[in-house]
Amino acid sequence: MTSPATTTVYESVVTQVGEQVEAFLAHGLLIFFADGSPAELHDISVLHTASTAVDGPRPGDTVHVGDTSLEVLAVGDVVGDNLLNLGHLDLKADGRSQAKLPGDVCVRKGDLPLLAVGDTFRITRSAGEEGSP
């Protein structure tokens, strides 16, 4: 999926997967928080440590979760701040072209992968994409 003209705007490694993450996948939802976020969020979250944090996702970007690549269809208003400040992202497999909630990152309907410790979480942007430098 990665072409030479693609830049990585966010890259991270999974450090912990909460006990309730699988239950949330059944709702088409995958929640990320940075390592070091409050303990009460750990059950529902994939925790991770970012090595690259340049920008939040935009429509047209690709989110890579483990071996799965997903096109970003829509992004809510607070997504960028959430990701860059808190390492927080709500990935929703709802197929929407308009985010329903301000924290949503919408991708196609269908299964989201259950991540494991050591998997990568990455957002890439192709150079020809609207909004790229």
Added chain:
Amino acid sequence: MSDYKSVTVSKGRGGWGGPLTITPTSEKPLIASITGGGIHPVAQRIAELTGGEAFDGFKSSAPFDKIAVAVIDCGGTARVGVYPMKKVKTVDIHATSPAGPLAQFITEDLFVSGVKTEDVQES
């Protein structure tokens, strides 16, 4: 400080739930700011008016049973449910309504949203 005062937190424009009355106690003195970029002004104002102790939930952790109120800047899915699920009163800066897998826990007596500093008033 043992004399705590109460504040009423009302929903802001486009918000949902509440109003909540927040009264810290010596058992629950903490105004938890579970927000990006330090202690949020809404948490700071609640702390100043009540005499509670504001703290940054992303810098330090505290047991749930010490938290009088959690101030969050949640985009609608995760944090909106986690604190109400634990019966912790929750104030969301963003104007969200109950949604997500934890929506069942988000009730008007535990949750208020769309809150700005002017929506926090002495009771």
